[in-house]
Amino acid sequence: MIEASSNLDIKSKLRRVGLRPTRQRMALAELLFETEDRHVTAEALYEEAERVSFRISLATIYNTLNQFTEAGLLREVAVEGSKAYFDTNTSNHHHFFCESDNSLMDIPDDTLEVIGIPEAPAGMSVTRVDVIVRLVDLPQEACARISKD
Amino acid sequence: MIEASSNLDIKSKLRRVGLRPTRQRMALAELLFETEDRHVTAEALYEEAERVSFRISLATIYNTLNQFTEAGLLREVAVEGSKAYFDTNTSNHHHFFCESDNSLMDIPDDTLEVIGIPEAPAGMSVTRVDVIVRLVDLPQEACARISKD
């Protein structure tokens, strides 16, 4: 049982998108939305739940992340690599991806701009423009030292 | 045995990057580099080899694609999704990704520009900036009709 503070907010947040506020969805929502702008993988969220002694199966984590994404509470970030990343910031924005430790960071919305986006080829339309600025940590400096999540 | 035309070119191309020109590497190089700007997945290349009756194992395709990438003959494109995409155009450029049929297309180098790339966080440096313009085909229109590869 994680916190109790904002249970009602979370409950209605789930209800609003048509998801039953079950114990596990509540707990995951609390972990995800209590702080701003998180970037999680299924595995990472699973470990986080473990850390606060919340019992949940990995399958349910996957299902829940997908449901939250469909419901618009999360957005999936397209970094290649085998893992799926979920971002609690669903607005239009771009990302740093640190290749040294596979961490994602938001790029503040107003710094970066893409100009001259070509028209979509005939019969298609643009759904989104994703920019990933790939980073490596310089020798001697630990990428891990920078705030992640 | 695919073609015979430019065997010498391909052979020296492989030698130049320190790879022995084996039968299977030659065949794959021929498939990949005969035409410009290809985007392949391992599976797709495997099927292509089958189509021209070249016997090769999928494991070798994977190994070869990775070797070619390390050698700088290919570059991996970071479209999320489970599959790895390899691009024969190793220069700096961006991509359309058609979500309807999972195909990649190059965006001509000079159309698109990213401005205001923020500085890398302390201790890190930018290795690359990737832009993916995601597309869907409009109803009624087949994305597949557009030239792929």
Add this chain to the structure above:
DNA sequence: TTACATGCAAACTGTTTGCAAATAT
């Protein structure tokens, strides 16, 4: 009390690896 959600294990996809047999130099 009925429809929906969960947990488990098994299935599945894309990819990598260990090792014996085949090939390049």
Add this chain to the structure above:
DNA sequence: ATATTTGCAAACAGTTTGCATGTAA
């Protein structure tokens, strides 16, 4: 002759799914 490469099958990671059990309304 020697080192490298190949192919196979097995291993592997991440993710999804089928189904019996548990839970929310």
